[in-house]
Amino acid sequence: NAGVTQTPKFRILKIGQSMTLQCAQDMNHNYMYWYRQDPGMGLKLIYYSVGAGITDKGEVPNGYNVSRSTTEYFPLRLELAAPSQTSVYFCASSYPQTANYGYTFGSGTRLTVV
Amino acid sequence: QQQVKQSPQSLIVQKGGISIINCAYENTAFDYFPWYQQFPGKGPALLIAIRPDVSEKKEGRFTISFNKSAKQFSLHIMDSQPGDSATYFCAASTSYNTDKLIFGTGTRLQVFP
Numbered sequence: 659n660a661g662v663t664q665t666p667k668f669r670i671l672k673i674g675q676s677m678t679l680q681c682a683q684d685m686n687h688n689y690m691y692w693y694r695q696d697p698g699m700g701l702k703l704i705y706y707s708v709g710a711g712i713t714d715k716g717e718v719p720n721g722y723n724v725s726r727s728t729t730e731y732f733p734l735r736l737e738l739a740a741p742s743q744t745s746v747y748f749c750a751s752s753y754p755q756t757a758n759y760g761y762t763f764g765s766g767t768r769l770t771v772v
Numbered sequence: 773q774q775q776v777k778q779s780p781q782s783l784i785v786q787k788g789g790i791s792i793i794n795c796a797y798e799n800t801a802f803d804y805f806p807w808y809q810q811f812p813g814k815g816p817a818l819l820i821a822i823r824p825d826v827s828e829k830k831e832g833r834f835t836i837s838f839n840k841s842a843k844q845f846s847l848h849i850m851d852s853q854p855g856d857s858a859t860y861f862c863a864a865s866t867s868y869n870t871d872k873l874i875f876g877t878g879t880r881l882q883v884f885p
Contacts, residue, residue, distance in 0.1 A: 662815075691872070691873075693875075698781065698877060698878075699877060700778075700861060700875040700876055700877040700878050701816070701861065701875040702875075703872060703873075703874075706872060716872070748815050748816070750815070760806060760818030760821065761808075761816075761818065761873060763815030763816050763817065764815050765813070765814055765815050766813075766814075766815055
């Protein structure tokens with residue numbers, strides 16, 4: 659079981675460039691999430707999905723887009739990178755119907771926009 | 773009302789001491805309160821969680837204390853060890869709200885030998 663796999667681990671983007679952060683999970687979790695982590699700010703929810711074909715905005719969705727065509731994959735798209743998007747991005751998944759569920763997080767993607 | 777306020781921002785404890793991190797919330801609909809532990813360069817990992825039907829939950833050296841009337845919960849780490857040095861996040865969610873976790877701002881714990 660690999661859990662939640664994120665790629666790439668590090669990336670430097672120039673302002674205005676686009677990229678896709680990849681996220682895959684092999685636990686058959688129906689819920690998936692994207693968070694960004696900034697120093698002293700905790701984790702802020704960007705987008706989430708409760709199943710294939712269903713996505714919704716979180717607390718800080720501006721500048722991002724997501725898709726969920728299958729249970730396993732939940733990519734995050736940055737269309738026009740801005741310095742404010744410099745952050746560490748975490749993908750997570752969960753299966754809330756279990757009694758003591760928790761989020762399984764990936765190891766993160768550190769993105770710098772210059 | 774969706775916020776979870778966490779304190780302190782950083783904590784330095786000597787080996788063998790007790791580490792205490794506090795969180796407060798406003799939304800009375802929250803019914804699940806987990807704590808996550810994050811080591812540098814890693815994603816957060818679930819440490820321990822509590823639901824409001826109990827006032828305390830203990831797992832090894834880690835204890836959650838929950839005060840429903842005060843809308844506060846805290847993490848106690850007994851006999852703190854250097855290996856406990858990490859960032860700790862409290863969180864809260866409501867069962868009906870697609871289980872979206874609202875995270876606190878984190879506490880960086882350093883345990884010195």
